[in-house]
């Protein structure tokens with residue numbers, strides 16, 4: 001789960017990091033009222049969307065007066081911002097953040113994430129932070145260093161030193177940076193985060209180490225342990241089909257292809273996506289209906305797949321284990337009664353109650369294409385949507 005910059009800064013602050021003073025609002029009048037109480041030379045107005053690259057896309061503005069702030073806020077609120085992270089459709093700006101301006105001496109890059117390969121936490125740091133970090137990563141990768149840290153209660157001083165070495169800080173600023181690394185590590189572990197990114201992390205002209213931007217992603221599977229974090233979820237920023245899927249406890253991820261996939265088991269779902277690609281098409285989604293799915297759950301999943309306008313055909317690939325093929329078949333038939341299925345449907349069933357499942361589908365009046373195995377199924381669905 002992602003959260004907004006202002007929420008991420010709030011959490012960082014709780015763990016001891018320095019962030020600029022600021023506030024968020026969803027209306028311009030309210031924003032101006034609150035801005036009157038902000039002690040700052042200039043106002044920094046920032047669009048709150050779950051995507052970076054705002055600076056280059058006009059989503060971050062530095063303004064001299066309340067008048068300017070008001071004009072820019074009016075312009076930005078409700079605007080669809082297209083950044084290199086939003087995709088071409090962009091994101092509508094529904095909330096704004098205003099913070100005090102900082103006097104930037106230097107911009108650094110700092111992030112922290114789970115490194116699955118080593119089962120450690122990786123800190124990534126660079127002295128070339130700011131809006132061009134992607135460019136630095138491709139042209140000067142040696143300017144970006146990774147420090148892998150063992151998972152423990154606390155991070156060691158030696159590891160902190162390695163992370164910040166590239167910042168080349170002196171005395172007090174160095175101590176502040178070390179303390180920040182400790183704060184971020186603590187926050188990362190305590191909140192079950194997947195990723196914390198501060199870009200830019202800055203050294204101010206006054207010698208302070210400040211988090212000027214913040215992005216955090218949490219492990220959704222651990223959110224039950226953090227109700228206060230779950231409250232920060234902004235459904236405006238999420239794909240409606242994924243929201244619907246999460247209500248039914250379905251593992252669903254929307255993709256860009258044209259073949260909808262209804263599969264049980266994450267491994268089988270991955271294999272199904274792979275073989276669709278092998279035959280030259282792209283999957284429209286990843287979906288694992290799970291082990292013991294009810295027919296209601298199957299029906300919900302089927303409707304979610306069909307609600308995607310890009311779906312030109314559906315491949316049902318079920319291996320009946322704990323999940324019984326007849327339950328799946330009934331779910332599909334129930335869903336089909338409520339919505340008109342106008343795309344080809346290829347079905348491959350195997351395993352528990354396969355015969356009963358096939359009978360339900362054969363007697364349903366639905367126009368189906370039966371497949372013998374996974375290979376046959378993929379070939380047939382690709383052929384059917386041509």
Ligand code: ADP
Pocket residue numbers: 020044046051052053054055056060099100101102103104107130131199200212213214
């Ligand atoms: P994004 O990463 O989405 O482009 P940032 O929050 O990183 O947005 O802001 C982009 C740039 O704007 C920063 O690299 C920094 O130079 C400048 N900036 C952001 N916040 C402030 C601030 N409070 N004071 C001064 N400059 C800022």
Ligand code: MG
Pocket residue numbers: 052053130199200213
């Ligand atoms: Mg940034």
